[in-house]
Amino acid sequence: xxxxxxxxxxxxxxxxxxxxxxxxxxxxxxxxxxxxxxxxxxxxxxxxxxxxxxxxxxxxxxxxxxxxxxxxxxxxxxxxxxxxxxxxxxxxxxxxxxxxxxxxxxxxxxxxxxxxxxxxxxxxxxxxxxxxxxxxxxxxxxxxxxxxxxxxxxxxxxxxxxxxxxxxxxxxxxxxxxxxxxxxxxxxxxxxxxxxxxxxxxxxxxxxxxxxxxxxxxxxxxxxxxxxxxxxxxxxxxxxxxxxxxxxxxxxxxxxxxxxxxxxxxxxxxxxxxxxxxxxxxxxxxxxxxxxxxxxxxxxxxxxxxxxxxxxxxxxxxxxxxxxxxxxxxxxxxx
Amino acid sequence: xxxxxxxxxxxxxxxxxxxxxxxxxxxxxxxxxxxxxxxxxxxxxxxxxxxxxxxxxxxxxxxxxxxxxxxxxxxxxxxxxxxxxxxxxxxxxxxxxxxxxxxxxxxxxxxxxxxxxxxxxxxxxxxxxxxxxxxxxxxxxxxxxxxxxxxxxxxxxxxxxxxxxxxxxxxxxxxxxxxxxxxxxxxxxxxxxxxxxxxxxxxxxxxxxxxxxxxxxxxxxxxxxxxxxxxxxxxxxxxxxxxxxxxxxxxxxxxxxxxxxxxxxxxxxxxxxxxxxxxxxxxxxxxxxxxxxxxxxxxxxxxxxxxxxxxxxxxxxxxxxxxxxxxxxxxxxxx
Numbered sequence: 001x002x003x004x005x006x007x008x009x010x011x012x013x014x015x016x017x018x019x020x021x022x023x024x025x026x027x028x029x030x031x032x033x034x035x036x037x038x039x040x041x042x043x044x045x046x047x048x049x050x051x052x053x054x055x056x057x058x059x060x061x062x063x064x065x066x067x068x069x070x071x072x073x074x075x076x077x078x079x080x081x082x083x084x085x086x087x088x089x090x091x092x093x094x095x096x097x098x099x100x101x102x103x104x105x106x107x108x109x110x111x112x113x114x115x116x117x118x119x120x121x122x123x124x125x126x127x128x129x130x131x132x133x134x135x136x137x138x139x140x141x142x143x144x145x146x147x148x149x150x151x152x153x154x155x156x157x158x159x160x161x162x163x164x165x166x167x168x169x170x171x172x173x174x175x176x177x178x179x180x181x182x183x184x185x186x187x188x189x190x191x192x193x194x195x196x197x198x199x200x201x202x203x204x205x206x207x208x209x210x211x212x213x214x215x216x217x218x219x220x221x222x223x224x225x226x227x228x229x230x231x232x233x234x235x236x237x238x239x240x241x242x243x244x245x246x247x248x249x250x251x252x253x254x255x256x257x258x259x260x261x262x263x264x265x266x267x268x269x270x271x272x273x274x275x276x277x278x279x280x281x282x283x284x285x286x287x288x289x290x291x292x293x294x295x296x297x298x299x300x301x302x303x304x305x306x307x308x309x310x311x312x313x314x315x316x317x318x319x320x321x322x323x324x325x326x327x328x329x330x331x332x333x334x335x
Numbered sequence: 336x337x338x339x340x341x342x343x344x345x346x347x348x349x350x351x352x353x354x355x356x357x358x359x360x361x362x363x364x365x366x367x368x369x370x371x372x373x374x375x376x377x378x379x380x381x382x383x384x385x386x387x388x389x390x391x392x393x394x395x396x397x398x399x400x401x402x403x404x405x406x407x408x409x410x411x412x413x414x415x416x417x418x419x420x421x422x423x424x425x426x427x428x429x430x431x432x433x434x435x436x437x438x439x440x441x442x443x444x445x446x447x448x449x450x451x452x453x454x455x456x457x458x459x460x461x462x463x464x465x466x467x468x469x470x471x472x473x474x475x476x477x478x479x480x481x482x483x484x485x486x487x488x489x490x491x492x493x494x495x496x497x498x499x500x501x502x503x504x505x506x507x508x509x510x511x512x513x514x515x516x517x518x519x520x521x522x523x524x525x526x527x528x529x530x531x532x533x534x535x536x537x538x539x540x541x542x543x544x545x546x547x548x549x550x551x552x553x554x555x556x557x558x559x560x561x562x563x564x565x566x567x568x569x570x571x572x573x574x575x576x577x578x579x580x581x582x583x584x585x586x587x588x589x590x591x592x593x594x595x596x597x598x599x600x601x602x603x604x605x606x607x608x609x610x611x612x613x614x615x616x617x618x619x620x621x622x623x624x625x626x627x628x629x630x631x632x633x634x635x636x637x638x639x640x641x642x643x644x645x646x647x648x649x650x651x652x653x654x655x656x657x658x659x660x661x662x663x664x665x666x667x668x669x670x
Contacts, residue, residue, distance in 0.1 A: 072522035108520070137582050147519050150527050184482050184570040185443070185637075187407035192485050192567060216574030220582040229571075232527060235519040236551040236568050237575045243552030244576050244618075247472050248583045251614055255607045262607050268600045269591075276590045280583065302520075 003033045003059075005099045006316045007090040010040035011068040013105025014303045017041075020105065021048035023309035028056045034317060035059040037099050040086040041066065065089050069106050071302060075113035082114055091118045094295040101296035101316040103287070105304050111297065112148040112290060119293040122332045127152075128292035129160045130231070130299055131167060134241070135282045138222030142168050142177075145228075146288055147235035147299075154197035157181065157228055161202045161210070163291050164226035166331040170324065176209040177225035182233060183213035194230070202228075245283040252276065284308075287315030289324070296325055338368045338394075341436050341651045342428040345375030346403040346421040348440025349638045352376075355440065356383035358644035363391045369652060370394040372434050375421040376401065400424050404441050406637060410448035417449055426453045429630040436631035436651040438622070440639050446632065447483040447625060454628040457667045462487075463627035464495045465566070465634055466502060469576070470617045473557030477503050477512075480563075481623055482570035482634075489532035492516065492563055496537045498626050499561035500544070501666040505659065511544040512560035517568060518548035529565070537563075580618040587611065619643075622650030624659070631660055 010020045017040060024036050032055075038045050042064040052060070065086040069078055082088045087106050093099040095118050104111050112128055121128060129145035144160050145152070152160075161179050168177030181199055183191040188199070190213065202210045214224055216237060229237070252273060256266030266273070286308035290297040296319045300312035319325075345355045352375060359371050367390075373380050377399040387395070400421040404413055417423045422441045428434040430453050439446050447463055456463060464480035479495050480487070487495075496514050503512035516534055518526040523534070525548065537545045549559055551572060564572070587608060591601030601608070621643035625632040631654045635647035654660075 071520070072524045074524050109525075137585060150519065182571060184485065184567055185406070189407045189409050190444075216571040216576075217578030217581065219575055220578040232519055233568055233571050236517060236564075236572050239551030240554055240572045240575055241551075241579050243555040244579050245583070246552065247555040248580070248615065250472060251611060252587075255611045256604075258607075265600065265603045265607060269604055272590045272593075272597050272600060276586060279586055283579075 003035050004317055004320050005035045005037060006313060006320070007037040007039055007093040007099035007102040008313065009087045009090040009102065009104035009106055010038045010045050011065070011086040011106070013300065013309070014071070017044045017048045019304065019306050019309055021045055022050070023306045024060070024313065025049070025052060025056055026306065027310045027313045028059055029053065031317070035061070037061045037063055037093055039063045039065055039090040039093070040068070063089055063093070069110045071107050073107055073110055075109040078107070078110040079113050079117060082110060083118065087111060088114050088118065091115050091297065094297070095119055100320040101298060103298045103300060103312050103316045105300035105302055105309060105312070108147045108299060111299055115290055115293045115297045119295040119297070121292050122294065122329055124332055125159050125163065125292040127156050127159070128290045129163065130288045131164060131291045132238070132288035134219060134238070135279070136220050136222030141219065141222065141224055141227055142172070143219065143227045143229070143234060143238070144291065145231040145234050146238050147231045148290060149231040151232070152194060152230035154194050154201055157194065157198035157230065158201040158205070159292070160228045161208055161226070162332065163328065164228055165208055166328050167291065168225045169331070170327050171322070172225065174225055178209050178211045179226040179228065180211050180214040180224040182227050182229035182237070183215065186213045186215065198228070242284050245280045249277055249280055285311055287312035289315070289319060291328070294325060294329065296320055338370050339652055339655050340370045340372060340434045341438060341648060341655070342372040342374055342425040342434035343648065344422045344425040344437065344439035344441055345373045345380050346400070346441070348635065348644070349406070352379045352383045354639065354641050354644055356380055357385070358641045359395070359648065360384070360387060360391055361641065362645045362648045363394050364388065366652070370396070372396045372398055372428055374398045374400055374425040374428070375403070398424055398428070404445045406442050408442055408445055410444040413442070413445040414448050414452055417445060418453065422446060423449050423453065426450050426632065429632070430454055435655040436633060438633045438635060438647050438651045440635035440637050440644060440647070443482045443634060446634055450625055450628045450632045454630040454632070456627050457629065457664055459667055460494050460498065460627040462491050462494070463625045464498065465623045466499060466626045467573070467623035469554060469573070470614070471555050471557030476554065476557065476559055476562055477507070478554065478562045478564070478569060478573070479626065480566040480569050481573050482566045483625060484566040486567070487529060487565035489529045489536055492529065492533035492565065493536040493540070495563045496543055496545070496561070497667065498663065499563055501663050502626065503560045504666070505662050506657070507560065509560055513544050513546045514561040514563065515546050515549040515559040517562050517564035517572070518550065521548045521550065533563070577619050580615045584612055584615055620646055622647035624650070624654060626663070629660060629664065631655055
């Protein structure tokens with residue numbers, strides 16, 4: 001593999017190959033040093049290849065799979081029979097060195113279970129977590145878990161803190177990243193038993209720069225570099241933010257369309273509105289890393305459209321080039 | 336009591352009487368048919384009365400309390416000794432018919448525990464829940480619980496669904512409000528055991544118009560009238576939204592201040608910007624009801640400033656006048 005090769009679970013997500021295949025081709029046409037392995041039903045995938053340019057076609061390979069993990073499948077049943085699924089084979093391609101990374105818009109629980117079983121986790125890490133950076137009033141912060149683990153023990157939250165801290169060191173270049181736990185109050189007595197116990201574990205680890213509990217609104221104030229929570233809470237916080245940004249965007253456009261005056265001002269304000277929309281769109285940037293498994297696995301939103309799915313592929317390429325998994329592995333060993 | 340009398344926990348919140356007392360006086364000066372019972376340390380409260388107008392002074396009563404519930408106190412310890420606290424006495428005033436409602440910016444867990452023990456819950460309701468309406472792209476939706484219950488059993492979520500549905504019927508005048516559970520996916524297999532079991536209980540109750548799971552972004556799409564979740568998740572979702580709206584607002588203002596051109600356009604866009612800011616501020620509107628106890632208890636943000644705390648008092652007045660607790664009691668009996 002000289003160019004960067006990414007395995008794409010072509011069947012995953014709400015729209016399957018209808019979105020993933022055109023996104024893959026579009027991405028390839030702009031990235032001549034990338035090759036893609038499209039994993040899924042040969043016929044369904046081929047159907048969406050369309051009038052493909054030969055220079056792109058040369059960089060596409062199809063790996064057939066008869067079986068698709070459904071959005072409603074339980075991780076336990078996926079573990080029994082899912083390794084032959086398009087998702088399972090895409091992960092296996094990473095394991096076998098046939099791809100540098102894989103991307104899937106499929107069932108999150110299944111992606112986490114299969115990645116963990118096929119690729120294995122780092123020593124000292126029981127469960128992978130989904131991480132992404134969220135823009136704040138200052139810069140951004142790394143937030144995990146965003147949905148891989150619905151219920152977490154204190155020990156898992158502690159491990160997420162270690163991984164998140166390493167990511168902030170490597171990716172954000174912060175020497176002693178501040179780490180906080182997301183909670184319903186800042187006082188020590190607040191929150192669930194798991195969160196309070198996790199606070200004790202994290203505070204006791206002198207390699208971590210633990211700063212205590214933060215509440216939801218502090219995600220965006222930008223005071224903290226890493227925020228740790230369980231996957232249920234993180235998923236709701238992230239999706240709530242995405243929904244709210246979408247509403248704010250719609251209201252902004254509507255505000256400049258209400259009457260003749262606002263339309264005239266809106267025409268003048270175009271560059272400002274566009275810039276604001278861009279700032280908010282980062283919030284909806286697609287593609288998050290499954291952290292803690294020995295390989296690069298990128299989770300795309302299930303409802304990603306073509307442009308969003310391209311962002312997830314882009315994220316897989318970036319992580320491959322930054323060698324994040326290897327660097328995390330090295331750092332966890334030191335930890 | 337001919338006028339509406341509200342008991343105010345003057346010591347609660349991050350700022351105590353420094354914020355609550357000026358807010359109370361300001362509110363009274365604009366509401367001649369309201370009287371307030373300020374509960375707290377007589378000296379601390381008096382100190383903030385300032386140069387008070389006699390027509391306002393006539394409508395203020397101080398009820399002394401030596402004891403303040405701290406933000407970090409555990410509900411269990413508050414239950415043992417907290418009934419003489421400013422919070423406890425304010426709730427007791429509602430129980431004794433001395434006030435129509437009470438307001439506190441204090442410790443949420445303590446407010447919930449004391450309200451439950453002093454006022455009692457409705458028959459069939461084990462735990463009170465905090466509810467507020469959240470603006471959406473269409474109208475608004477009622478969301479509960481927002482922080483009274485950190486960990487919930489399925490049965491509790493089911494009871495929240497019943498109460499939320501009644502509120503939407505009474506307050507929003509919707510005959511068969513749609514009720515959804517907040518989850519990390521829409522498929523039946525998604526989420527924690529509690530959420531999945533709650534889905535079964537709610538779906539089996541034919542009096543409820545259950546529409547399934549929704550994800551965080553659907554809070555704002557406005558498709559659902561009532562959204563149910565546990566207090567940890569609801570609290571994080573609400574506070575995350577508040578933080579994000581604050582950031583969006585700051586970015587909007589900054590966007591129209593970046594250079595001479597944007598400042599000029601910003602001057603023309605003033606009415607539009609102001610209207611947008613107003614729409615977003617609803618998101619940060621202060622004061623939520625503790626639903627399920629036999630009386631009106633309003634929870635204010637701990638960090639409310641004077642204007643925000645006035646909103647919480649206003650909410651107490653509105654709920655008293657709408658006779659919400661009595662109507663809920665009647666409807667739960669039918670349920």
